[in-house]
Amino acid sequence: xxxxxxxxxxxxxxxxxxxxxxxxxxxxxxxxxxxxxxxxxxxxxxxxxxxxxxxxxxxxxxxxxxxxxxxxxxxxxxxxxxxxxxxxxxxxxxxxxxxxxxxxxxxxxxxxxxxxxxxxxxxxxxxxxxxxxxxxxxxxxxxxxxxxxxxxxxxxxxxxxxxxxxxxxxxxxxxxxxxxxxxxxxxxxxxxxxxxxxxxxxxxxxxxxxxxxxxxxxxxxxxxxxxxxxxxxxxxxxxxxxxxxxxxxxxxxxxxxxxxxxxxxxx
Numbered sequence: 001x002x003x004x005x006x007x008x009x010x011x012x013x014x015x016x017x018x019x020x021x022x023x024x025x026x027x028x029x030x031x032x033x034x035x036x037x038x039x040x041x042x043x044x045x046x047x048x049x050x051x052x053x054x055x056x057x058x059x060x061x062x063x064x065x066x067x068x069x070x071x072x073x074x075x076x077x078x079x080x081x082x083x084x085x086x087x088x089x090x091x092x093x094x095x096x097x098x099x100x101x102x103x104x105x106x107x108x109x110x111x112x113x114x115x116x117x118x119x120x121x122x123x124x125x126x127x128x129x130x131x132x133x134x135x136x137x138x139x140x141x142x143x144x145x146x147x148x149x150x151x152x153x154x155x156x157x158x159x160x161x162x163x164x165x166x167x168x169x170x171x172x173x174x175x176x177x178x179x180x181x182x183x184x185x186x187x188x189x190x191x192x193x194x195x196x197x198x199x200x201x202x203x204x205x206x207x208x209x210x211x212x213x214x215x216x217x218x219x220x221x222x223x224x225x226x227x228x229x230x231x232x233x234x235x236x237x238x239x240x241x242x243x244x245x246x247x248x249x250x251x252x253x254x255x256x257x258x259x260x261x262x263x264x265x266x267x
Contacts, residue, residue: 049191052134066252073251082160140200153214183198
């Protein structure tokens with residue numbers, strides 16, 4: 001295979017394989033969180049907590065898999081800026097996408113009541129199961145800001161080929177989720193509520209790893225510019241925002257169609 005590839009491109013293959021491997025592992029962050037919750041709850045005598053978390057997990061998987069367009073679009077914009085050698089734009093992309101993610105996360109938190117009413121109306125179960133599922137949903141939804149910011153950070157780090165940071169964030173998210181699930185479900189007996197709290201907290205711990213990595217890998221001059229007006233004027237530039245939102249919307253439509261079809265067959 002290598003013989004058919006021009007020599008100037010052969011160095012690209014190891015980089016590609018590393019990026020692809022880390023991208024696959026990081027894609028498993030959200031599904032593994034629900035799997036860990038179900039694994040611990042499966043050891044309890046009351047099956048309603050497990051069934052409720054499975055219903056809530058389906059709803060979160062649907063929401064977050066659609067919102068992964070935040071990661072893909074950030075990855076694209078960051079890679080373009082890195083390829084152009086424009087470090088200022090690399091930072092602007094991070095801030096702009098983070099602002100968009102926070103706005104969307106705020107909307108999810110504010111609209112959590114109609115979201116869970118609609119979701120559990122579609123994924124119907126008994127009163128006890130829905131009660132457990134609502135406890136899980138109401139706790140885990142507060143992790144939405146961390147989840148969406150993690151999507152942005154992972155896309156940004158992948159666009160800069162900082163694979164080690166992405167892998168570390170994934171390990172922190174899943175490792176802490178297992179530990180917190182054990183403490184809150186098995187030791188404290190919080191059942192589905194504990195599963196939701198554990199998952200939300202694990203996402204904030206992963207976010208903390210990403211933020212520390214930014215501080216350690218970004219030049220001091222660039223960090224100081226975060227407090228200046230010019231960079232925020234560039235972040236909030238109407239044309240730049242419109243372009244970023246247009247790209248994200250196009251990828252959103254793609255994810256919405258794909259995940260909706262998958263959810264219909266799953267249901």
